Amino acid sequence: MSDEGTGPIFVVDDDPTQRMILERWLVREGYEVVLLESGEACLEALSEELPSAICLDLNMPGFGGMNTLEQVHDHNPMLPVIVLTSDDAVDSVVQAMRLGARDYLTKPLDQTKLLTTIANAVEVGRLAMRVSQLEREAEGKGYQGIVGNSAPMKAVFRQLDRLCVSDVTVLIHGESGTGKELIARAMHTYGSRSRGPFVAVNLAAVPETLMESELFGHEKGAFTGAVNRRVGRFEEANRGTLFLDEIGELSHQVQVKLLRVLQERTFQRVGGSARLSSDFRLVTASHCNLEEEVRQGRFRQDLYFRLAVFELELPPLRQRRDDIPALPRTFIKQMGEGRVESVSAVALERMMRYDWPGNIRELQNLIQRSVVMCNGTEIQLEDLPERVRAVAKTNDSEPAPEPEETDDTTLEDFSRRLLVNALTKHDGNASAAMRELNIGRTRFYRMLKRFGLEGKIDELRQGN
Amino acid sequence: MDKHWRERVEPFFEELLPEFEENLLRESAQLAGLLESGALEDLGRIAHKIKGSAGYFNLTELGQLARTLEMQCKAGDRAAAAASIETWQALVGKLELRSV
Numbered sequence: 001m002s003d004e005g006t007g008p009i010f011v012v013d014d015d016p017t018q019r020m021i022l023e024r025w026l027v028r029e030g031y032e033v034v035l036l037e038s039g040e041a042c043l044e045a046l047s048e049e050l051p052s053a054i055c056l057d058l059n060m061p062g063f064g065g066m067n068t069l070e071q072v073h074d075h076n077p078m079l080p081v082i083v084l085t086s087d088d089a090v091d092s093v094v095q096a097m098r099l100g101a102r103d104y105l106t107k108p109l110d111q112t113k114l115l116t117t118i119a120n121a122v123e124v125g126r127l128a129m130r131v132s133q134l135e136r137e138a139e140g141k142g143y144q145g146i147v148g149n150s151a152p153m154k155a156v157f158r159q160l161d162r163l164c165v166s167d168v169t170v171l172i173h174g175e176s177g178t179g180k181e182l183i184a185r186a187m188h189t190y191g192s193r194s195r196g197p198f199v200a201v202n203l204a205a206v207p208e209t210l211m212e213s214e215l216f217g218h219e220k221g222a223f224t225g226a227v228n229r230r231v232g233r234f235e236e237a238n239r240g241t242l243f244l245d246e247i248g249e250l251s252h253q254v255q256v257k258l259l260r261v262l263q264e265r266t267f268q269r270v271g272g273s274a275r276l277s278s279d280f281r282l283v284t285a286s287h288c289n290l291e292e293e294v295r296q297g298r299f300r301q302d303l304y305f306r307l308a309v310f311e312l313e314l315p316p317l318r319q320r321r322d323d324i325p326a327l328p329r330t331f332i333k334q335m336g337e338g339r340v341e342s343v344s345a346v347a348l349e350r351m352m353r354y355d356w357p358g359n360i361r362e363l364q365n366l367i368q369r370s371v372v373m374c375n376g377t378e379i380q381l382e383d384l385p386e387r388v389r390a391v392a393k394t395n396d397s398e399p400a401p402e403p404e405e406t407d408d409t410t411l412e413d414f415s416r417r418l419l420v421n422a423l424t425k426h427d428g429n430a431s432a433a434m435r436e437l438n439i440g441r442t443r444f445y446r447m448l449k450r451f452g453l454e455g456k457i458d459e460l461r462q463g464n
Numbered sequence: 465m466d467k468h469w470r471e472r473v474e475p476f477f478e479e480l481l482p483e484f485e486e487n488l489l490r491e492s493a494q495l496a497g498l499l500e501s502g503a504l505e506d507l508g509r510i511a512h513k514i515k516g517s518a519g520y521f522n523l524t525e526l527g528q529l530a531r532t533l534e535m536q537c538k539a540g541d542r543a544a545a546a547a548s549i550e551t552w553q554a555l556v557g558k559l560e561l562r563s564v
Contacts, residue, residue: 014513015487015513015516015517016483016487017480017483017484017487017517017520018513018516018517020480020483021477021480021517021520024476024480059509059512059513061506061509084516086512086515086516086531086534107515107516107517107519108516108517108518108519108520108527
């Protein structure tokens, strides 16, 4: 998923002829297309991908088009859905529009009408998102008091705009103190699950022996000390968002169990036999390099793929120095400390030179300390700790580091290598490769296309 | 409708013919069985699908019959649906569909 680019068009229809026709028309027009046979497949694909629009047949067996539309609109209200229906199903069209459909088309479809409708829907969706971004930038603020006017933070906000209207699983990377939980909370608060709970767990703070109970809950008597039943975090997060910070801290045993929960969306409490289900959006975070952890065998590759559907990188404060002046004002306001109102220009200048290894949390702690130490209404240079006062003159914002010249310089390289290895190991057997990588069909074939590996399967099969 | 219907299909849809014919053959074979077992909803869904796709291949008569059959299934009119299915099989027979 690109920062600025549009996503694919989902075509959801149980009729293979309709799917093929739409695909041809749309691909010819330059769209990327994902074909889905059912409403259930559409909802599953939405957890892995953010489309620009959905063409949805209303008349499908099983879960059905109307139920699918309702679910899509509930979780992704800004995502345009164009319903496809027969020309005599007026009631269905009315109901669909009430459920949030953007437009409708009647079968047999007319190519020109289809392409015009799609183009309009995609553009409206894009503009709505852009307006939201501009409003935020004009007000000089981000989400939930997340301050950021610098270029790196504007890029984060643009990604956040898309993530808020989606249910995709997100993995947030960032040094300690960069605001990973704030970002996860923003995804929840500004998303469709805002009425549900936001459950945050710092996995590094949970003792190993209690990890399973923390996440899955336990039944009374499950172990010594379990005097009552306890509801775990998965259950607590039902219909909301579950944020797991420091995901790299999970033991192998719990990684396996978490993977199963993500696959099946069911789990058991410790000591329990009943299978429970929970509908939550998962956001995880890590300060360490999870790809490296996978390479070293400390983190499961298949779990990583499940977690890293979308990866969001939070810049350290030293890469966004432009944001520093606004942050002290925000923290002073939050403290509700009436006496201190501002920071002197000299103190601010020194703060902008400092590298902030603890990032925003360090800055916040410093402001809180300085407010207490300050005698007047303005924080002066002498109110700052020695390490900040003494910082030497440095350059402007540290640019983003250049990637090292290694075999796997980017996530793209790493993911490509995993895909090729899996295909090679299984002699081009796509199903076996998918099982090994633990990714769904839709995502598998999109990855093949993205890495130019569409011919790889045939090549491997012919080689045998 | 006759066995030369393929010649009237627009070039864009020609490549889709094999899949369409395969589906139509398969679904046509199911109609009588579904009616007999009382599965009018499934029967109606097949009719609905063909109604939506027949137009791409200029099979207007089949598309209209599919619409009729769909409405009959929704109304629960088994006798009328049976008659429509008989007409359907005759129409499809004229098309001389090919299986892939």
